[in-house]
Every structure is written in structure tokens, then in C-alpha cells.
Amino acid sequence: MNLKILLPILVLLAAVGAAWAIMATKPQVVQQSAESTVPSVNVVRVQPQSLRINVMSQGVAMPREAIDLVAEVGGKVVQVHTAMVAGGFFAANELLLTIDTRDYDYAIVAAEAQLAEANRVLINEQAQVEQAQSEWQALGEGEPSALALRKPQLAEAQAKLKAAEADLAKAKLNRSRCELRAPFAGRVLSKQAGLGQYIPSGTVVARIYASDVAEIRLPIGTDQLAFLELPLGHAATKSGHWPAVTLRAELAGKSHSWQGRIVRSEAALDDNSGQLYLVAQVAEPFRVVPDRPPLLSGLFVQAEIEGVVRDGLFALPRTALNSLQQAKLVDSQQRLEIRQVDVLRLEADRVIVKAGLNPGEKVVVSELPVPVAGMKVNAVEVPHETVQ
Known part of the structure; x- marks a missing residue:
């Protein structure tokens, strides 16, 4: 009986002790000062x-000049320059392709014979004119007619001589056109004629472009024109009137830059975008520079155009x-x-x-x-x- 009475009392005392321990060990609230909440x-x-306000744009590098190399005479291709392949380099006035010249050489010989004949006829006619004048002075009376003095015959002989000279010049011109030469230093974009091929007059034998200067068309919003000093509305007499431009592009996993200059603006705003296109030029885009590749035609570039300084x-x-x-x-x-x-x-x-x-x-x-x-x-x- 004593155990039955004592056990509940012990349980009650243990619960009271546990509650007191919890109350005694509860965490204390630390009052933080207002200073610690200030961010x-x-x-x-x-x-x-004073800042220079540059203008950003972008464009594609293109050659200054790109043309079709066209044969002006027909014939068989007998010689092709080693540079006449896509990507080949050539110098100005370099012989790129030769057409068979034999027919044109024969034409020169025939024209020279006609010229010699016309010259002989003219000399003979001049002698007859002198003889007619002498005979009229000796036997004639009054004013002689032009026909009596053989003036029409002399004029005909002189005209035939000029025609023969022109035929010879034309034959030599056609002979010179058998040699297709580069009008500028550049590269071959594509080739359409090969060795041994017969090509008629007017055939495009290659597409070539100049490599001395690269051009980039850069669109500029009309609001950005306020930050550029451009000679709009009149021709610039000096290149210094146009701002410099820095071109940047990623190539071969690296970032590269090229220096150029704006050289002109196009004549009108673009119909679709309302923007003005400026044209930048980079001289000698294929010049070898350490750690910098050439400015390849067709490369997309970012442009930073030198702007005005404002205070x-x-x-x-x-x-x-x-x-x-x-x-x-x-x-x-x-x-x-x-x-x-x-x-x-x-x-x-x-x-x-x-x-x-x-x-x-x-x-x-x-x-x-x-x-x-x-x-x-x-x-x-x-x-x-x-x-x-």
C-alpha cells in the first residue's frame, strides 16, 4: 500500500522538476540596437x-570594288594564271587568262595588207591629180572642175586609207583583248572558265574584287547623329573631316580590332529603317600584322565610331x-x-x-x-x- 501511494507522488515531483528545468534554461531575448538595422x-x-560620346554600330566587311572579268573576244583559253582560283591573290595589271591569238594575228596581217594597198592607191591618185593640174594649166581654159582635177578620186583614196588604218587599229585592239589583265590588285572570288575551254565574246570568266580597301556600311539612327561630327550635305575636302572608327570581331576564337575611318554617308535614309548608312574604309585589309588576321570579306564586325566631346x-x-x-x-x-x-x-x-x-x-x-x-x-x- 505504501508503494501505491508513494509512486504517484514521485512521478508528480519529477514532472514539476522537469518543468522548472525547462523554465530555467530557456533562451534569453537579446535586445538589438536600432543602429544594427541601418543598411x-x-x-x-x-x-x-568632359566625355567623348562614341557611337556604336555594326556591319559586314566588303571589298571596295567587285567586278566580273569578261572576255571581249571569243576563242579557246590557252593560258590561265595560277592565281585564277577561288581565293587567289593577283597584282594590278597581272595577266590572268589568255585566249588563242592566232585568228587575231591573221586579222592584223590582213589589215596591214589592206593598209598598204590603200596607201599605194592614194600615192597613185596623188600623182594623177598633179598630172591633171599640169595638163589643165597647159591646155585648159577657164576654171577647171573638181572632177577634171580628180579631187573626188583623191578624197576617196584618202578615206579608204583612213578606213584601212582603222581596220588595222581594230585588229590590234582585238588581239590585245586576248589577254585578260587585272584592273587592280585583288583576289579571285570565283572562276567560270578553264584551260582549253572555248568561250564566246561576252563570257564571264571570273568574279574578282579589289583588296586594297575594305568597306563597311554602318547603320546609324538619326538620334545618334547628334554625337557625330559629320560633313552632311556637302563634300568633305579632307579625310580628317570624317571621324575615325574601330572595328572589332571574333575570329579563330579571339577578339581582334582594325582601325579605319568614315569616308562618306549614303545619299538618303533607308526606306525601311529610317537610318542613315555611313561607309567606313580600312586600308590594306590583308596586310600581314603579327597576332592579327586579315579583315576578311564577309566578316561581321562591331564598330565604334569616334564621337564629339561634351562638357x-x-x-x-x-x-x-x-x-x-x-x-x-x-x-x-x-x-x-x-x-x-x-x-x-x-x-x-x-x-x-x-x-x-x-x-x-x-x-x-x-x-x-x-x-x-x-x-x-x-x-x-x-x-x-x-x-x-
Whole structure:
């Protein structure tokens, strides 16, 4: 009986002891100070600068001149230059293809014979004219007629001599056209005629292009023309009137660049896009340069056109503005201010502000989840690393 009474009492005492232990060891609530809830933000001190506003575009490198090499006379191809293959290089006035000249050599000989005959007839006619004049002076009376002095016959002989000379010149011209020469230094894009092939007059034997200069058409929005100094509306007398341009492209797994210059603008805005096309030129695109490949025809390139310099601008990282083009600033009391600014242009790695900021102000460049005007912040000044 004593055990039955004592056991419940012991269980009750154990439960009370456990409850007291739990109450005694519960975690204490630590009161945090208001200072620890103030967020830290990175800021930069802004100063007005003189910035060059370059304009970005893109295009495809193309040769300055591309033509069809056409045979002006017909005949059998008897010689082809080793460069007459797709991609072959050739020099200016280099002989690329020769057509069989024998028929044209024979034509020259025949024309020379006709010229000799016409010259003989003319000499004979001149002698007869002199004889007719002598006979008239000795026997004739009054004013002699042109026929009596054989003037029509002399004029005919002179005309036939000129015609024979022209036939000879034409025969020699046709003979010279048997040799197809390059009008400029360049490369072969494609070949349509081979050794031993008969080609009629007017046949395209190859497609060639000049390699001295590469051209790139660059579309520019009309709003971007404000950042470029272009001699629009009149001819530029010096190349220095047009801006320089840097072309960049990925080739063989590496990034490469070429220097060029804008040389002209096209005559009208594009009908579809409303953009103006500027034409850039790169001299000697195939010149060998260490660690840089040639500017291949057909290569897509990014272009950075040298723009004008403007004063009083502020260059900030893209993170300095929100989608509403508002900047977050920190005042002397370490409180946040949200201000609308006037953006001149957004670029890939920076934003250029033309109004709305004052020299020396602190602009927040780090992320702030829920910015509220007037909230307390801890400003940490960082170096200004914006690209100039």
C-alpha cells in the first residue's frame, strides 16, 4: 500500500522538476540596437567631366570594288594564271587568262595588207591629180572642175586609207583583248572558265574584287547623329573631316580590332529603317600584322565610331539608376534621397547624365532592396571606376 501511494507522488515531483528545468534554461531575448538595422550602401562622389560620346554600330566587311572579268573576244583559253582560283591573290595589271591569238594575228596581217594597198592607191591618185593640174594649166581654159582635177578620186583614196588604218587599229585592239589583265590588285572570288575551254565574246570568266580597301556600311539612327561630327550635305575636302572608327570581331576564337575611318554617308535614309548608312574604309585589309588576321570579306564586325566631346557630363555605372531613370543619393545626414535625373545616353557599361546632379554629391551604386526616401543608411564611399 505504501508503494501505491508513494509512486504517484514521485512521478508528480519529477514532472514539476522537469518543468522548472525547462523554465530555467530557456533562451534569453537579446535586445538589438536600432543602429544594427541601418543598411550599408556603396556610394561614389560624382564630378562633371568632359566625355567623348562614341557611337556604336555594326556591319559586314566588303571589298571596295567587285567586278566580273569578261572576255571581249571569243576563242579557246590557252593560258590561265595560277592565281585564277577561288581565293587567289593577283597584282594590278597581272595577266590572268589568255585566249588563242592566232585568228587575231591573221586579222592584223590582213589589215596591214589592206593598209598598204590603200596607201599605194592614194600615192597613185596623188600623182594623177598633179598630172591633171599640169595638163589643165597647159591646155585648159577657164576654171577647171573638181572632177577634171580628180579631187573626188583623191578624197576617196584618202578615206579608204583612213578606213584601212582603222581596220588595222581594230585588229590590234582585238588581239590585245586576248589577254585578260587585272584592273587592280585583288583576289579571285570565283572562276567560270578553264584551260582549253572555248568561250564566246561576252563570257564571264571570273568574279574578282579589289583588296586594297575594305568597306563597311554602318547603320546609324538619326538620334545618334547628334554625337557625330559629320560633313552632311556637302563634300568633305579632307579625310580628317570624317571621324575615325574601330572595328572589332571574333575570329579563330579571339577578339581582334582594325582601325579605319568614315569616308562618306549614303545619299538618303533607308526606306525601311529610317537610318542613315555611313561607309567606313580600312586600308590594306590583308596586310600581314603579327597576332592579327586579315579583315576578311564577309566578316561581321562591331564598330565604334569616334564621337564629339561634351562638357559637364556625369558618367555612372548602370546600377546607379533604376528603371525610371532615378538616382539614389545620400545627404549629409546619411539619409536617402531619390531624385529624377536627365539621362543623355545609356551604354553597355555606363549611363551618362547631363542634368540633375551636383558636383560632389554621393550617388548610391549598390543594390538596395527596398529604397525609401528619408531612410537612414550607412554610406561606404568606393572609388569611381566608371569608364571615361
